[in-house]
Structures are given as structure tokens and as C-alpha cells.
Amino acid sequence: MPSKLKKSLIYWAFLSPLVVVILFPFAVMLVTAVRPRDELFVYPPRWGFSEFRWDNFAEMWVKTNFGEALFNSLYVSVLSTVLALVLSIPAAYALSRYPFPGKGAYRTFLLMTQMMSPIVLVLGLFRLMVALGMVGNLNSLVLTYAAFNMAFTIWMLQSYFSTIPRDLEEAAWIDGASHLNSLIRIFLPLAVPAMAVTAIFSFINGWNEFVLALTMIRSSDDFTLPVQIYSQVAGRYQVEWHHVMAGTVLATVPVAIVFSWLQKYLIRGMALGAVK
Amino acid sequence: MASVKIRNVEKNYGSLRVIHGVSIDVEDHEFVVLVGPSGCGKSTLLRMIAGLETISGGDIMIGDKVVNDIAPRDRDIAMVFQNYALYPHMSIFDNMGFSLKLRKRPRSEIEEKVMEAADILNLKPYLERSPGQLSGGQRQRVAMGRALVRDARVFLFDEPLSNLDAKLRVVMRTEIKALHQRLQTTSVYVTHDQIEAMTMADRIVVMNAGRVEQVGAPLELYDSPANLFVAGFLGSPSMNFIKGRFRRAGDGAHVLCDDGTVLPVPATSGATDDQQVVAGIRPEHLRLAGEGAGVAATVDVVEPTGANIELFVELAGERVCAVFRERHPFRPGEKIALGWELDKIHLFDASSGHRI
Numbered sequence: 001m002p003s004k005l006k007k008s009l010i011y012w013a014f015l016s017p018l019v020v021v022i023l024f025p026f027a028v029m030l031v032t033a034v035r036p037r038d039e040l041f042v043y044p045p046r047w048g049f050s051e052f053r054w055d056n057f058a059e060m061w062v063k064t065n066f067g068e069a070l071f072n073s074l075y076v077s078v079l080s081t082v083l084a085l086v087l088s089i090p091a092a093y094a095l096s097r098y099p100f101p102g103k104g105a106y107r108t109f110l111l112m113t114q115m116m117s118p119i120v121l122v123l124g125l126f127r128l129m130v131a132l133g134m135v136g137n138l139n140s141l142v143l144t145y146a147a148f149n150m151a152f153t154i155w156m157l158q159s160y161f162s163t164i165p166r167d168l169e170e171a172a173w174i175d176g177a178s179h180l181n182s183l184i185r186i187f188l189p190l191a192v193p194a195m196a197v198t199a200i201f202s203f204i205n206g207w208n209e210f211v212l213a214l215t216m217i218r219s220s221d222d223f224t225l226p227v228q229i230y231s232q233v234a235g236r237y238q239v240e241w242h243h244v245m246a247g248t249v250l251a252t253v254p255v256a257i258v259f260s261w262l263q264k265y266l267i268r269g270m271a272l273g274a275v276k
Numbered sequence: 277m278a279s280v281k282i283r284n285v286e287k288n289y290g291s292l293r294v295i296h297g298v299s300i301d302v303e304d305h306e307f308v309v310l311v312g313p314s315g316c317g318k319s320t321l322l323r324m325i326a327g328l329e330t331i332s333g334g335d336i337m338i339g340d341k342v343v344n345d346i347a348p349r350d351r352d353i354a355m356v357f358q359n360y361a362l363y364p365h366m367s368i369f370d371n372m373g374f375s376l377k378l379r380k381r382p383r384s385e386i387e388e389k390v391m392e393a394a395d396i397l398n399l400k401p402y403l404e405r406s407p408g409q410l411s412g413g414q415r416q417r418v419a420m421g422r423a424l425v426r427d428a429r430v431f432l433f434d435e436p437l438s439n440l441d442a443k444l445r446v447v448m449r450t451e452i453k454a455l456h457q458r459l460q461t462t463s464v465y466v467t468h469d470q471i472e473a474m475t476m477a478d479r480i481v482v483m484n485a486g487r488v489e490q491v492g493a494p495l496e497l498y499d500s501p502a503n504l505f506v507a508g509f510l511g512s513p514s515m516n517f518i519k520g521r522f523r524r525a526g527d528g529a530h531v532l533c534d535d536g537t538v539l540p541v542p543a544t545s546g547a548t549d550d551q552q553v554v555a556g557i558r559p560e561h562l563r564l565a566g567e568g569a570g571v572a573a574t575v576d577v578v579e580p581t582g583a584n585i586e587l588f589v590e591l592a593g594e595r596v597c598a599v600f601r602e603r604h605p606f607r608p609g610e611k612i613a614l615g616w617e618l619d620k621i622h623l624f625d626a627s628s629g630h631r632i
Contacts, residue, residue: 165359170328171355174351176349176378181378
């Protein structure tokens with residue numbers, strides 16, 4: 001056996017437990033989602049099933065009000081991402097280009113906010129939203145998600161921005177561009193990769209968020225996907241597991257695929273600035 | 277086109293002063309090279325002319341106008357950066373036409389100007405490519421082209437050749453000089469390479485530690501450097517320096533070195549008797565002395581370059597370089613005698629470094 005093949009086999013052997021741990025929930029999710037209802041609780045449990053039921057998805061869509069929850073999730077994730085980016089870009093630009101008092105402290109502060117779990121702040125945020133009269137309003141989630149994501153997005157963008165040579169902007173100024181013009185025509189087009197990756201990351205954060213959504217949203221019409229799926233399980237006499245699993249498949253798999261595809265860009269984005 | 281006047285310009289970073297009251301006049305159509313070791317402030321000064329650095333004190337005038345508080349885009353200058361600073365997401369055509377586009381010139385005019393510049397710089401086949409697809413030399417020419425289309429009043433060059441390989445650098449040097457002879461645009465060129473400075477400049481400004489050491493035509497600086505710094509900086513291999521005491525004896529004069537070596541120097545020198553001096557002589561002014569004449573030296577290292585032989589010898593306890601066009605068969609350890617024309621000797625005061 002060629003030694004290279006042998007090596008990769010050994011590596012995969014070591015990696016396999018990890019792969020199993022990661023893929024097992026997905027496998028359970030998938031086979032449960034496409035099972036007929038009466039095969040849900042067979043003993044002993046088995047992977048196979050008598051019939052591949054796509055209908056589960058259609059039933060689930062109607063019964064769990066999936067469409068509305070999907071829309072709510074998209075609304076919250078997209079708007080919070082846009083808000084976070086719009087506010088982060090100038091902040092990151094200033095951090096990467098201008099000296100200002102307290103710059104180091106500001107960066108440390110950004111990093112420290114990442115060390116705190118959002119759940120610690122839930123009560124405070126809830127009271128804030130009460131005061132703002134925004135409880136039960138999806139926009140409360142837009143605001144909080146954007147705020148939580150900004151530390152990360154600023155940090156990410158800043159490290160990428162620092163790799164864009166200052167000379168390019170200076171050349172544009174000398175060519176006759178105003179600061180704003182050089183930002184729009186030269187700088188931002190070059191920062192598109194970083195902005196795209198940051199946007200995706202922020203989107204996924206909003207998409208997956210559960211605790212704040214559960215706290216802020218009262219009416220089931222405004223539930224986002226994680227809360228909606230949770231509501232299919234919690235406090236019910238009968239849990240329609242095949243519907244729950246069909247819902248989780250639709251909510252997680254597309255995002256998981258996009259995320260694993262973008263991962264290399266994300267890591268590249270993080271590594272930039274770190275080494276330079 | 278316009279002149280550039282720099283009047284007592286200072287630059288401070290906090291309490292650190294990096295440029296100490298520099299004054300330089302660049303005449304209309306002139307090609308002036310700012311040269312000096314890294315960190316001497318030459319690039320900072322150029323960036324101040326461009327408006328990319330603020331001016332802490334003094335005035336910079338382009339034409340008759342003080343530009344201290346005028347934004348770079350309103351100074352009507354063009355600049356070539358060390359790393360070219362081409363916009364990576366634009367084609368070569370768009371790179372070169374960007375400034376005209378910003379000025380909202382009609383498409384036909386932009387095309388005409390870009391084509392004209394591309395023609396001068398042999399860039400026509402590359403106009404649709406992106407900067408990443410060009411070689412270093414081509415990118416350099418695009419950077420030049422971007423400056424050319426502007427018809428700017430002043431060209432600024434910030435070490436434009438230092439990212440090129442040695443051969444290309446020589447080619448581009450000649451091209452830039454030929455271009456200047458043709459267009460006659462007032463130019464300020466920054467380099468740390470004294471050969472570039474010597475070959476390209478109408479006038480050279482030698483800078484060191486944020487101060488101007490000497491300003492003058494290349495050969496003027498080469499032949500009569502004002503101080504030890506300029507003497508040592510210009511010329512390659514650089515000037516040899518030998519320390520000693522100035523002595524007059526009869527009609528002649530000499531420098532007496534610590535090890536007793538006697539170096540003949542011109543008696544017309546303004547040095548006073550017993551003054552501590554540094555004698556400087558360029559490698560190409562040393563020659564082999566005849567029997568019983570000259571100053572004794574021991575051959576250390578022989579470096580033939582093809583055109584010349586560079587000979588490193590020990591003379592009066594110093595390592596001294598001599599350049600010969602003739603192919604003498606020197607061997608390490610060989611005892612030789614070196615002589616020189618008296619008027620080729622430069623004398624500097626040992627403490628101040630100034631020319632005597």
C-alpha cells in the first residue's frame with residue numbers, strides 16, 4: 001500500500017469517532033423526518049423504514065406554520081445582518097485606519113463582550129425592550145442580534161481592512177477622489193470578500209439564536225424557526241416527532257451546507273491580520 | 277507645470293521631530309531627486325508635498341500657491357508609489373483613466389488620453405487586463421501611465437523602481453529619464469539608491485536624519501561634497517576615508533596618520549597645521565605608483581567585476597578600495613604602492629565633518 005494512502009487511512013481512523021458524533025444527530029433527524037408516523041417508536045430501534053414519506057414535510061409545513069416562522073427567521077437574520085454591517089464598516093474602517101485615543105481599550109472591550117454569554121444579559125435586555133415597548137416585536141430581535149454580532153463583525157472587518165494597502169486610497173485621493181469617493185470606488189469593492197463572509201456569519205448567528213427569541217417573542221405568529229420547532233416539543237401531550245425532525249432538517253441542513261462551504265474563507269479572514 | 281517651493285518645512289510626530297526645517301526649491305521642468313538612507317525623511321517630505329502627511333511647520337508652495345491646507349486631490353499632482361498602488365479590481369484602462377473619470381471628462385477624451393499614454397509606455401496590448409496579470413515592470417509602467425494621463429503640474433515618485441529586479445531597474449531608469457526629457461514635467465523623485473540619483477537628476481538633494489546635507493547637480497556633489505556624509509553616500513564603491521593630522525612641510529603638505537603613514541595632500545588646502553582631518557579619495561582616483569613612490573599598501577581582497585578590478589587593500593590601518601580598469605594580476609597579501617593626483621584629495625574636518 002502506498003504510504004500516503006496508509007497515512008490518510010490512519011488519520012481518518014482517528015477522526016472517525018468525531019465524524020460519528022457530528023453526523024449522528026443529522027442521521028437520526030433525516031431518517032425520522034421521512035418515516036411513516038407509526039414507525040417512529042419501534043423496538044428495537046432501527047435505521048430502516050418501510051416507506052420514504054416526503055409527505056411528512058408538506059404536512060409539517062402546514063401544521064407547524066413553518067412558512068411564517070421561516071419568514072420571521074429570514075426577516076430577523078437579514079435585517080440584523082444588514083444593520084450590523086452598516087454600523088460595523090465605518091467602525092472597522094476607523095479602527096484600521098485612524099489613530100484615536102482609547103483605540104486599544106476599545107478593541108479589548110470588543111473582545112471581552114465575546115466572552116460573555118448572551119443569557120447573562122437576557123433579563124436586562126428584556127427590561128430594556130419593555131421600556132422601549134418592543135416586547136413581542138421582531139424588531140427587538142433585529143436590534144439585539146445586530147448588537148451582539150457587531151463585536152465580531154467589527155473585529156473581522158477590521159483585520160481584513162488592515163490588509164488593504166493604504167496606498168490604494170492615497171493613490172485615489174491624488175487621482176482626484178474625495179474620501180467618500182475613494183471609500184466607495186476603491187476600498188469597499190476590495191473588501192467585498194470580507195463583508196460577504198462576515199455577513200454570512202452574522203446571518204447564521206441570527207438564524208440559530210434561541211434564548212433571546214424565546215424571551216422576547218410572545219405571539220406564536222412571530223416565532224422564529226428555533227422557537228417554533230421548540231414549541232412543537234415543549235409542553236405538548238403528543239409530540240409529532242416526524243414533523244419536528246422534518247422541521248429541523250429544513251431549518252439546519254441548508255445553513256450547515258453553506259457554512260461548511262464558507263468555512264475556509266472564514267478561517268482565512270480570521271488568519272489575516274493575525275499574522276500580518 | 278509648476279515649480280515647487282519648500283520653505284522651512286518641519287514634521288513632528290508628537291514630540292519626535294523627523295524633519296528639521298528643510299528648504300528646497302524645485303524649478304519648473306526640473307527633475308529633482310531626494311536621496312538619503314532609510315529613515316532620513318525623504319519619503320515623508322514627498323508625502324507632505326503630495327498632501328498625504330500634514331505639515332507641522334513651514335510652507336510648501338506649488339506654483340505660487342501655498343498648499344499646506346489643500347487636499348491632495350486639489351493639488352494637481354500625480355504620484356507613482358513604490359508598490360504602484362494599482363487598483364486591483366479595475367482593468368489597466370480603468371486604472372489609467374480613473375482620474376479623468378473622476379473629473380467627469382467625456383469618454384472620448386478619456387480614451388484618447390489613455391491611448392496616448394499607453395502608446396508612450398508600450399501598454400496598448402494590456403489595456404483590458406487586470407493589474408494582477410502583469411509583470412512587475414509592466415505594473416510599474418501602468419503606474420507611470422496613470423500619472424501621465426493627468427497632465428499634472430508636478431510628478432512625484434516614491435522609490436518607484438525599488439520593487440523591480442536589478443536589470444529592469446536600469447531599463448526603467450533610462451525610460452523615466454527619457455520620458456522626462458520629452459515631457460519636461462516638474463518632478464520630485466525619492467530614492468535611497470545613489471546611482472538612480474546620480475543618473476536621473478538635474479539636481480540632487482542629499483538628506484540625512486531629517487536635514488538637507490547638500491543640494492546640487494550630480495557631478496557637483498560628486499566632485500565637491502560638502503561634508504563626510506555626502507562624500508560617503510554618493511559613489512559606488514564609496515569614497516575612502518583616512519584619518520590623520522594635517523601638516524605643512526616646505527612647499528608641500530601631508531596628512532600624518534596615527535600609524536606614521538604620510539599621505540601627500542594639496543598645500544592649498546585651508547586646513548591649519550596639526551588640525552585633525554579626514555582625507556577622502558575616490559577608489560577610481562587611486563593608481564599604482566612607480567618604484568619608490570606612493571604609499572605602501574597590502575592587497576586584501578581582489579574582486580574583478582569584468583569591466584573593472586575592485587581591489588581592497590590595507591593602507592594606513594584602514595581598508596581602502598581602489599578601482600582599476602587595467603587587469604593587473606593582483607594577489608592577496610601582495611605589497612603594492614598607491615598614488616594619486618593631489619587635487620583629487622578631499623579634506624574634511626574630523627570633528628564637524630565639513631569640507632575644508
